[in-house]
Amino acid sequence: MDWSVLWQYRAELAEGLGITLAISAAAILGATVLGVGIGCLAASPSYLLQRLTGSYTALLRNLPLLVKLFFLYFVVNLGPFTAAFAALVLHQSAPIADVTASGIRSVAAGQFDAGLALGLTRLRIFWLVILPQTFRVILPPMTTQYVAIVKNSAVVALIGVTDLTFQTQEINVQTFRGFEAATAATLLYALATALVIWTMARLQRGRVR
């Protein structure tokens, strides 16, 4: 084993980590907006909305991320970064929608009636009473979803985005030091997921607003 190869390729590894973090952060934001939006629609009592959102989540849940990624990149002809972002957002929006919908259902029951009794409009009840409580309930399952986004982002290496996994492969191709490179990348991914978990834990304690 020759660990010096990691120092030799430190610039590439740092660049890869940066790209992995950037794509993950963007996808986390995008998937949250899309997933929570669809989850809110899914929790509505409307039959039509439930069916439409149900079809959306069923379709996206049963397709591998790689299929979405390659479809967006090779068939829709998006650029590599756009395709990576869109695929990660679409892929994780389905479970996030499910988490949000069940979160809303878990708090909504009596709260809605209480809001009506106070004379609030339905929209204000949803915005001021139900959503804030929902966010508190869904933070732990959302952490799982965000960690999944960071892990799934490794797949974007396969369409040539120079993320951490891509750089690992490059090191392996150039030096045959795949073991050392994979070990380093694994530790860096663990660092990235630890960052997500730490941020979410702080959010949960209400220290960050």
Place this chain on the structure above:
Amino acid sequence: MKWERAAWRVIQVLTVLGGGVALARLDWVRVVPSAQYLATSLGRSWVLAMLAMLVGGAAAVPLALLRTYGGRGPRFLAAGVIELVRATPELMVIFWVYFTLPLLTGSGVSAWNAALAALAAIAAASLAEIIRGGLFSVPHGQHEAARALGLRPVAIFLRVVLPQALRNMLPALIAQLVALFKTTSLVSAIGVADFFRAVSVTNNAVYAPGALYTVLGAGYFVSCWAITQVVRRFDNRYQPAD
């Protein structure tokens, strides 16, 4: 509401009609000769997922037992192994095994064996956590009641705790099986001729992206959907223990 049901029907009909027209316009002539090749590769993905689930399941049981009932050292070790695999991206695990197994065994490892080992490791780590969750979900009073009846520890585990734990694990097991089937698409990256790779190879040869991506999506969707339906049947039959 009534109009909503009617509107949903209209949307369904339009989707089927529109989908049918769109499908008919795709370039099927070029794809038909490869049908058998594609079907075989889909079968290979299924075999890979099932084997990985079996091997992973066999490895998960001792991992979960060590993490739940083991002494300080074994518990720490099992937790370390499980968390390490779970914190690593699936694609990375696959590359890892493909790069590292040859170092350990001293000879080349086929892509298929590396893929199977990697998927089994991924399955083992998640299944161990599912099993542990299932074991925890059985109320402690069940242990005490069984001990009060004079059952030996092995009998308590096999005949009281495990059957109840298995019932509670079923929904998580479905999710894991579906996730594992989707993960098999990643082994195409190390050259295993699974369904995903077969479709890509066919597309390179005959160039019919529309038809082939439809086949690709349909193959995965139907497979995952079938897994969900089959296991959900078990779920209905065995209601979770309260």
